[in-house]
Amino acid sequence: MRLLNGRLHSTTDLYKSTVLRLAASLEAGGFLVRGPDRLFRPDRSCGRSARSIKGDLDLGEVIRPALRRLVEATGETASFYVADGDECICLYRVNSPRSVRHHLEEGQRLPIDRGAAGRVLTAYRESCDPAGKKIRDRGFYVSIGERDLEAAAAAVPLVDVHGKLRGALSLSAIRTRFDADARKTPVDALKSEAKALVGLLPASAE
Numbered sequence: 001m002r003l004l005n006g007r008l009h010s011t012t013d014l015y016k017s018t019v020l021r022l023a024a025s026l027e028a029g030g031f032l033v034r035g036p037d038r039l040f041r042p043d044r045s046c047g048r049s050a051r052s053i054k055g056d057l058d059l060g061e062v063i064r065p066a067l068r069r070l071v072e073a074t075g076e077t078a079s080f081y082v083a084d085g086d087e088c089i090c091l092y093r094v095n096s097p098r099s100v101r102h103h104l105e106e107g108q109r110l111p112i113d114r115g116a117a118g119r120v121l122t123a124y125r126e127s128c129d130p131a132g133k134k135i136r137d138r139g140f141y142v143s144i145g146e147r148d149l150e151a152a153a154a155a156v157p158l159v160d161v162h163g164k165l166r167g168a169l170s171l172s173a174i175r176t177r178f179d180a181d182a183r184k185t186p187v188d189a190l191k192s193e194a195k196a197l198v199g200l201l202p203a204s205a206e
Contacts (some may be wrong), residue, residue, distance in 0.1 A: 087111060101173070116154050117170040
């Protein structure tokens with residue numbers, strides 16, 4: 001849908017990069033689909049029920065306060081990822097208030113085969129390998145320089161009361177602030193929030 005790059009950009013006066021990030025978020029929510037030509041078009045699932053749409057909105061209302069608490073507790077960037085094929089999508093995020101930080105944008109797509117959130121999401125797929133089983137058994141994953149040599153992150157699965165994986169909660173930071181001694185605080189904070197969120201998650205749209 002060239003409208004995203006042209007007409008919508010000129011009509012809203014938004015930067016093209018912002019329009020593309022919004023489009024990626026809509027794609028993650030099932031409202032748009034990107035074809036082989038890399039253009040966005042309305043997805044057939046746009047007609048899904050109001051109950052499903054409300055569930056998506058409620059998820060953000062639950063996740064965003066948790067991300068703010070994680071930032072307050074650790075001073076680092078907090079984010080929530082979902083899987084989409086061979087990518088993971090940053091669905092929600094609250095960036096660190098520090099001047100030197102790991103900065104993320106909502107709608108940002110990253111390879112799912114590296115990084116803390118991607119590793120956690122992969123570990124919960126049906127065909128996970130022994131490394132994935134180890135992550136599930138431990139309940140978290142810490143990545144050091146996997147996607148960016150200067151960044152590090154920790155992530156935990158967010159599972160609802162029915163045992164369904166809803167996504168991955170993550171904290172990311174500059175690598176020098178994530179040494180072996182400093183990792184325990186973000187991992188403990190993530191586990192605590194994930195546990196507190198279990199009973200608050202809205203019903204899955206699936």
